[in-house]
Amino acid sequence: MTTTTATAAAPATTTVLDASGVTMRFGGLTAVRDVSLTVNSGEIVGLIGPNGAGKTTFFNCLTGLYVPTEGKVSYKGTVLPPKPHLVTQAGIARTFQNIRLFANMTVLENVLVGRHTRTKEGLWSALLRLPGFKRAEEESRERAMELLEFTGLAAKADHLARNLPYGEQRKLEIARALASDPGLILLDEPTAGMNPQETRAAEELIFAIRDKGIAVLVIEHDMRFIFNLCDRVACLVRGEKLIEGTPAEVQGDERVIAAYLGTPFEGAPGAEEVAEVEAAEAHAEAAAATADADGTPEAPAKAAAPAADADAEAPEDDSPEGDAPHGSGAPDIDAEPSTTEGDTK
Ligand SMILES: Nc1ncnc2c1ncn2[C@@H]1O[C@H](COP(=O)(O)OP(=O)(O)OP(=O)(O)O)[C@@H](O)[C@H]1O
Numbered sequence: 001m002t003t004t005t006a007t008a009a010a011p012a013t014t015t016v017l018d019a020s021g022v023t024m025r026f027g028g029l030t031a032v033r034d035v036s037l038t039v040n041s042g043e044i045v046g047l048i049g050p051n052g053a054g055k056t057t058f059f060n061c062l063t064g065l066y067v068p069t070e071g072k073v074s075y076k077g078t079v080l081p082p083k084p085h086l087v088t089q090a091g092i093a094r095t096f097q098n099i100r101l102f103a104n105m106t107v108l109e110n111v112l113v114g115r116h117t118r119t120k121e122g123l124w125s126a127l128l129r130l131p132g133f134k135r136a137e138e139e140s141r142e143r144a145m146e147l148l149e150f151t152g153l154a155a156k157a158d159h160l161a162r163n164l165p166y167g168e169q170r171k172l173e174i175a176r177a178l179a180s181d182p183g184l185i186l187l188d189e190p191t192a193g194m195n196p197q198e199t200r201a202a203e204e205l206i207f208a209i210r211d212k213g214i215a216v217l218v219i220e221h222d223m224r225f226i227f228n229l230c231d232r233v234a235c236l237v238r239g240e241k242l243i244e245g246t247p248a249e250v251q252g253d254e255r256v257i258a259a260y261l262g263t264p265f266e267g268a269p270g271a272e273e274v275a276e277v278e279a280a281e282a283h284a285e286a287a288a289a290t291a292d293a294d295g296t297p298e299a300p301a302k303a304a305a306p307a308a309d310a311d312a313e314a315p316e317d318d319s320p321e322g323d324a325p326h327g328s329g330a331p332d333i334d335a336e337p338s339t340t341e342g343d344t345k
Pocket of ligand 1: 026029031049050051052053054055056057058344
């Protein structure tokens, strides 16, 4: 028998999102300045930057909430009109920093709302409940249930959205965004306010979304999450793209570190002072360990314990109130998702 070694053809990469030279000015303030970014098929791209760097404004330019002062945004080669519903129809879905669910609707109904851009039946068909409408309604329901299975919420399909724990409300937002069958999903701080278990589950979910062939662009303040998740990361600072590269490149870039931690100020402790402090601390620790070895046998064992994964120890806590927010998105469930222009987070 002859064996042939087939070289698996690498799936062709296509540019899903192409934002070029995007600038957004609010009066005298330039919130985003000449930012270009692409997202390719099969990619998870991260957008990071300190508070007020322009990340959400950039998202709003991509999704038609804002009309960029300059620049253009294309999806799969077609320039997008700056109208949110047309952007969704084209294939881009998003979630918001502040959760926007229909609090008094069920989980399933929330996902069905997200389906409306993909249903073609008109008003008369709905009012007269024509066969075409019933068929479309059934299909939408099936698709919505599939998405609830996918996001792990199927068992709660009949629960009111407002009664879900915080992490599940965020998942439901993602399920609703996926209901429009997007080719690209934009996630604005998907783990804000989540506990470590919920954050890990969100990470798994985003990988699974990517594996379904949906490209992902994600804003996040949780660096461990973003560097673990993304193929590429871009960092915005004061509206400008400072750097774009692999997680390793961005993580190690001194300008990124300076942007987050602040540039060293004049008179800050230099290397010599730091070494002195560290030596003094090491000396104090060694002295304490010797004293403990004489008197208290448990202490050295504690000191030798490996740095435990704090996350693994964290208690299960589904309650929104129990979660310490990572980012700026506090639980904020609206009775009706806000569509006012003022609420663009
Ligand atoms: N509608 C608006 N009118 C005027 N200024 C705005 C508007 N939206 C955003 N800005 C300003 O633009 C700048 C960038 O804000 P943006 O919310 O995009 O930052 P961000 O990086 O998303 O911050 P965060 O991480 O805190 O969410 C800020 O100075 C903000 O005050």
